[in-house]
Amino acid sequence: MTVESNVTLDPTQRGHWTSDQDVRWCPGCGDYGILAAMQFLHAELAAEEGNTITRENTVFVSGIGCAARFPYYMSTYGMHSIHGRAPAIATGLAVARPDLNIWVVGGDGDMLSIGGNHLIHALRRNVNMKILLFNNQIYGLTKGQYSPTSEVGKITKSTPMGSIDHPFSPLSLAAGAGASFIARTHDLDRKHMIEVFRRANAHNGSSLVEIYQNCNVFNDGAFDQITKRSARENMFIELVHGEPIRFGPEGSKGVTLDRGVARVVDVADSGIDALLVHDETNPNPAVAFALSELAQDRQSPTVFGVLRAAERQDFGQAINDQVLAANAAKGPGDLYSLLRSGATWEGGE
Amino acid sequence: MTVESNVTLDPTQRGHWTSDQDVRWCPGCGDYGILAAMQFLHAELAAEEGNTITRENTVFVSGIGCAARFPYYMSTYGMHSIHGRAPAIATGLAVARPDLNIWVVGGDGDMLSIGGNHLIHALRRNVNMKILLFNNQIYGLTKGQYSPTSEVGKITKSTPMGSIDHPFSPLSLAAGAGASFIARTHDLDRKHMIEVFRRANAHNGSSLVEIYQNCNVFNDGAFDQITKRSARENMFIELVHGEPIRFGPEGSKGVTLDRGVARVVDVADSGIDALLVHDETNPNPAVAFALSELAQDRQSPTVFGVLRAAERQDFGQAINDQVLAANAAKGPGDLYSLLRSGATWEGGE
Amino acid sequence: MTDTAKKEQTSGSGPISLDHVVIRFAGDSGDGMQLTGDRFTSASAIAGNDLATLPEYPAEIRAPQGTVAGVSAFQVHIANFDIHTPGDEPDVLVAMNPAALLSQLDRLRLGGTLILNTDSFDEKNLTKAGYSADPREDGSLDGYIVHEVPMTKLTVGAMDGIDVKKRDAERSKNFFALGIISWMYSRPTEPTLDWIDQKFGKNPAVVAANKAAYHAGHAFGETAEMLPNQYYVEAAPVAPGTYTNITGNVATAWGMIAASQLAKLPAFLGSYPITPASDILHELAKHKNFGVRTFQAEDEIAAVGSALGAAFGGHLAFTTTSGPGVALKGETIGLAMAIELPMVIIDVQRGGPSTGLPTKTEASDLMMAIYGRHGEAPIPVVAAYSPSNCFDMAIEASRIALKYRTPVMLLTDGYLANGAEPWKLPDVDSLPDISVDFATETNAVDANGEAVFYPYLRDPVTLARPWAVPGTPGLEHRVGGLEKADGTGNVSYDPENHSTMTDLRQAKVDGIAHDIPPAVIDGDGDADVLVVGWGSTHGAIVAAVNNMRAVGDKVDRVHLTHVHPFPANLGEVLSGYKHVLVPELNKGQLVRLLRAEFLVDAKPVSKMIGLPFTGGEIEAAIRAIGGATAKNDSGATA
Amino acid sequence: MTDTAKKEQTSGSGPISLDHVVIRFAGDSGDGMQLTGDRFTSASAIAGNDLATLPEYPAEIRAPQGTVAGVSAFQVHIANFDIHTPGDEPDVLVAMNPAALLSQLDRLRLGGTLILNTDSFDEKNLTKAGYSADPREDGSLDGYIVHEVPMTKLTVGAMDGIDVKKRDAERSKNFFALGIISWMYSRPTEPTLDWIDQKFGKNPAVVAANKAAYHAGHAFGETAEMLPNQYYVEAAPVAPGTYTNITGNVATAWGMIAASQLAKLPAFLGSYPITPASDILHELAKHKNFGVRTFQAEDEIAAVGSALGAAFGGHLAFTTTSGPGVALKGETIGLAMAIELPMVIIDVQRGGPSTGLPTKTEASDLMMAIYGRHGEAPIPVVAAYSPSNCFDMAIEASRIALKYRTPVMLLTDGYLANGAEPWKLPDVDSLPDISVDFATETNAVDANGEAVFYPYLRDPVTLARPWAVPGTPGLEHRVGGLEKADGTGNVSYDPENHSTMTDLRQAKVDGIAHDIPPAVIDGDGDADVLVVGWGSTHGAIVAAVNNMRAVGDKVDRVHLTHVHPFPANLGEVLSGYKHVLVPELNKGQLVRLLRAEFLVDAKPVSKMIGLPFTGGEIEAAIRAIGGATAKNDSGATA
Ligand SMILES: Cc1ncc(C[n+]2csc(CCOP(=O)(O)OP(=O)(O)O)c2C)c(N)n1
């Protein structure tokens, strides 16, 4: 755990954010790209006017899994904890230290299988942490069992006859849990990742970012039909706040709400006014939910970018406000009088 | 655990479904009414043509909490398990015994706090069980701490300065988890409970029923503004499949979808055609979600009845189908040949 | 029986002086018996008596009114000398209804006094309780001094002029009962009247009603012919100082606050409610002005996880729970142990296994505390021995956790948690400084000659690793559950390193044996029998030992507050005795640890009925193995 | 060192006969060394050798190609006699790259044979491995017989006529290596060629490439001058019968299937993947035609919970995991124990604490298995001692669980799980019938004279309660974690009942001691030293003991498959020895249990490096305490 060498003392350089540990992912794993994006984001932030983010006030907390190795490779503080518990551990840290910049990293198994409960509770509480869900639709570290996001019928070591579980849509689940920030990006587009991470970082409270990540060893190409360059034009929808939702060749296609259900239309037929204008700030999560459900038929295109970014009080701050309020009301605690707060009497003479 | 005495051998009588154990809830607790509704439902079902439900093929599984005492009072099979784990335990039972009629009972703490993960996984898998969530927005058994459904600012023993957690909306969470059946009822209307329970019982897969339940000792009147007779006219919306959603004096009010968000309107202004026609079978959960979110502002009225009832394969059945398929394909397992399925050789002479 | 001493002592006319008396209030859960007992206790405390209490109430949900299952009782023992148990047998039983009488009568000592609320002895209540005949007529009360008092009627009667409905008026009858007993034992009335003002101040009618009932009861005692004698129990001679009456859970919470002050670190509590531990969370939540942060988590795993996160952030981290919760926290405690961060896990033990007897006491989590994690994952375990001692042990557990950077388990139990005793308040300034330093500087130089921070470079004495908290520039590092390289703390799969680290972690915990008080023998050291206790058995053991010594018998005892590791001198202490007896509220857990560690033929004394030992039971056990004699002494005195 | 015996034995011209040889294949994770070792093992098994294997691969994620962290190795010991370990020191090391050489060389016995793939010894790979100089030039290989073979080139060379890209061609080089070694040790070629057909049948090009590489390697051995001698190891004399080569995890899975057949109950497995237990789930999932239901749960708590639900439904329920999973299952196991339903928990132990060393072996979960629950929650614990014994112990654990209606913990470990040995297939018809009856009738009459079913009315002999499954009319009942009344099973807060039930639950488990095989001494019973083993230490202990006896030394041993409760005669057995030595892959867990239970001064022998004991280590430990002598014998020999 060395202090980075002089070359990298410059925080605007990626190297400043890189630890001295060898990266241990399989060659070709999507995780490499995500790591790079995160390091570059921090280098970019450092270059910004009035940036306050430093290595020492940044913490990465993870569970267990390939994705969860992430903290070892950042030159910040970090904890590689146990399977599924990162959001719970980060909650304690965020409550104790609202001054810190906390990122939580985990895979689809870590966050949605064993850790599902901690995730939804962190989201409803709006604890100040940026949660990166590396979704490769598989258990990578344990060598390829299906996960809660694997499609029905998936053949894996644990499901030789095909899986029968209906998968979670992580963003729909997050919306259902009352998440204040919901976004999606993917491991093939560094710029896109950096922008989405930047937004997550700027959000006050919990932000959930689902990252489509390729596990080239156990689930190669899971997202090819959506994120491969060739596929994007028709299957990839970029959400832009305040803009009608369009995609396809020359934006020939768009998304409307048909009695509450998001549907793809040809702009030619529907006309532009019929298109849904994306409002990430909508206090009601129904539209974000509808957008997340668009691709559930597994044929329709998938939305990327920020689905929802609503303001709500951050949990850690709220607890600390109560501490301040209590201090203001009762004055700083005094042990001597605490011990005498019940009925007392003098004994002996 | 006596076999019921002759008087109650008649399954169309409530007594047939009543165990010999003294009910141990506080006088005035809403749980009594729920228990009665469940016993009457079974008596009614028994009277129906072709009913197959009996005491012996019915099982109630619960966690821990006041609500979770429920199984002791039914004359069926039952397990009062441990806190939060009932859906997981019932999943094993449902997979092993798809022939059984399985009910899961728990409180808002049991099901949404410690048991939240098992609940959402049971729902996404669509395991054949009818889940009754007794929501009294408090921890009753442990004498009054706030729960994941308690409103922000709630003063309880554990939150003397008021709670700061944003509560879950159980039905929104269920929709986010991909639940195939979602409904709501309340402890003050036995007929309503019986009808909703009947629907849950008829559903194939997981059905989640949220029951607004009054804890008159630790959270008395939590739902008065919604479910008290006087309040219902304006705050209680009964969903009827295929009908426009209306309520209020002479149905003067209704619900529309305004760019995906459910809103209350005066039918006089909006006209009937503008009203949302309730379709519980809609394969896309977006509308059910929007309806569930209607009351999130804590002023708008609350929807009751069946929000969603979509068909999806039941998990226990699917696993058993694989067992049958394997049998059909490979023939019934034979230990002798299993032991010889790898390379073998003869040793000795 | 325990705490025996001459009892009555007629002092001419006027109240009769008693050395001690045991009173038991029993009634329906709805009758407010816990409150009645509490008030009597406080008044007695303020009167300067030594005392011990034993609240007993039904499992969590309200049982049907009027049934035996619904009976709630509160026993209090007051004395003019130093006592250690709530008393083996009550001298007085107040029974507010038939169910209370039926279920509690057998506890009353023969010849004891019975005070009945006759208004509740109607057909309906008698049947509900399970009486076929009225016990007052069929002779079942022969051998007791019975006082029949129509408390309900008299209470209602006392209400005129006060505007309360009859039903509400009746609810004050427990204050009537309190009035009678307060008169009988000459308790000061002010504390109770003041308390009524504070407690019900918002509701004047209730204040008036309760006071009226209390006065009426008091007056009834004075005037009614039926209660011939008035008694008093003089103040117990105690060390000079300010005293308060405290329960174990409150003492624990205050100890946590004190520890945070003494450590100069904010306290963080991550907890999930569970009987009988919830009150610690409730109490702590009241004191946010001490910088305390309390977090009610979604479950026990999140509770201990959040505590670990707070510890990583530099807070003094706690998690409170009972057995079922500890069973869930094992994996995370193992992580805390592996990443070597300070944390205190408090287990308020209750009746097990599984959900067991949630409101009853037991001490059967010791083995789990020590061994309930996978792999070689040693952590220190300490245990409190009395309600007020919970305060000291919360500080001691914090001291060890902070100094050695390790999770520490503190065991208390339901009896300590809810039981009360007078506590001589410690001198705040005399409390130990348990603060530790965070790392602020690099502590090594790497191969390239660069100054670096190695998070697993240990203190040579304590073997504790440096605690560098986020926010400290230059000390950025990553910790985790995979095996770490000695020194650098980098992930290491090196076989020998794993062996080294396993030994270091063990040595760190073992070393604590020399940093805790040695085991001290109470006694002359020349008895045949040594009684080794831990936790809440303390009071009963002391009572038994004192009683035996009072009649000239010899027996020594040692009480352990540190059960893992043991004090360095324990083996030597044990080796000096013919018999080693280990009373435990379990099937023999400490006794197995002692046998394995020291190969001494220690013998268990078990009790598993959800109640603490009585002194009498322990005394009997000691005598049974032929104790009570000095080492070179023949046979036992009878 | 273990398994010594005369080694070479030149039989005129032609292959030289060896009694046994230890070969170690090492290369990059990507080089397919596990597969190569597997194939060599199977061929040797089919050739009738006795054998033992030790696969070793890096922790879960692929480490950087070419580095030491990325090295994967497979050691196999083949012999013409009965052996018990994968061998202390390899005689032959195949190193596919510099990293493999660097990290594995020190294991090779001096004078051993080295076979290097020289094509990988370029600048780049040497540096990646951490070599500053080429070990082939700087003398670091002196003292070994080195054979340099350009395997990659030769493999690619063998491909003409086969349409594979060069990169793919190179990937066949492990088959080239396999060919060389197969020739060297005169292995039959058919099994490997057949296997290639089966395995890659879908892909003819790959089949051709691998076969070509294998043949080329074989031919190279025959023709190349550099490999002077060909050897052979004759078949080991073994009992007549059909044999297969099996790993512990597969044996466990097959044992579970067998148990379900023998119990005439469908098997249910609720599991959550975790190294090294996942393969049991994978194997079982393949055999749904046996009526097996496998469920991959959302976590370990749901896994064990689902198993409990299935048990309530009348299935033979299992849950498989490793240490971290058991740490999470404690509360639910406690419930299963309290509601007394049959269930088998299988813990494939790995290096701890916390995440520890997930791919390495250890046996440090014993204490958790026995004590890792709150309250008094005793459950039986059994342990397998060899890969094939996992089959028997899965059946035995099921037998106990079913007969006594209790959760049973079965301990295996990473070494057994992944290690292989030849297994003489049992006669299926001779396997025990472990079926039990479900309750179908009421079993009591209540106060009103009604026939009733009391779910806690026990079998007088086993103390097991009746198992009435849903669907059975008239036996409807409710179970739960609150204390139950003896007999009726209704919720009971009665103090005495809790004590009774606690004793009954304990007595039920204790009673099993008389229903399991007694501890059997291997030896003449007159040695000074008794070695007590459990689990996977068996092979190394047997090897050590045999070696010592081979040179005329005396030492006895006992191996425990049942660690809780102990066999009824164990205390008596232990009492007969001057020294009791307990080798364990932990810091001394069984040894503490023995000391506590029997007050014998048993001594631990610990190893904590993630690898199994070698026979040599155990032998050294025995000699160290002056073993090796008969009881009335003076001092130690040698
Ligand atoms: C308590 C516990 N259970 C199970 C495991 C084994 N395990 C490690 S990572 C993992 C899941 C990996 O999948 P995911 O979280 O999607 O991460 P990925 O490897 O795909 O990035 C599992 C089951 C563990 N380490 N701890």
Ligand SMILES: Cc1ncc(C[n+]2csc(CCOP(=O)(O)OP(=O)(O)O)c2C)c(N)n1
């Ligand atoms: C593992 C565990 N943790 C905590 C508890 C304590 N506990 C019992 S019930 C309960 C919550 C009760 O609230 P809810 O589930 O809403 O049920 P209710 O009593 O309100 O019907 C808690 C925290 C327990 N029994 N077990």
Ligand code: SF4
């Ligand atoms: S297994 Fe998959 S997810 Fe894990 S490192 Fe390899 S490629 Fe990445």
Ligand code: SF4
């Ligand atoms: S505490 Fe509340 S929920 Fe529980 S039984 Fe009493 S009234 Fe009902």
Ligand SMILES: [Mg+2]
């Ligand atoms: Mg994954």
Ligand SMILES: [Mg+2]
């Ligand atoms: Mg509740």
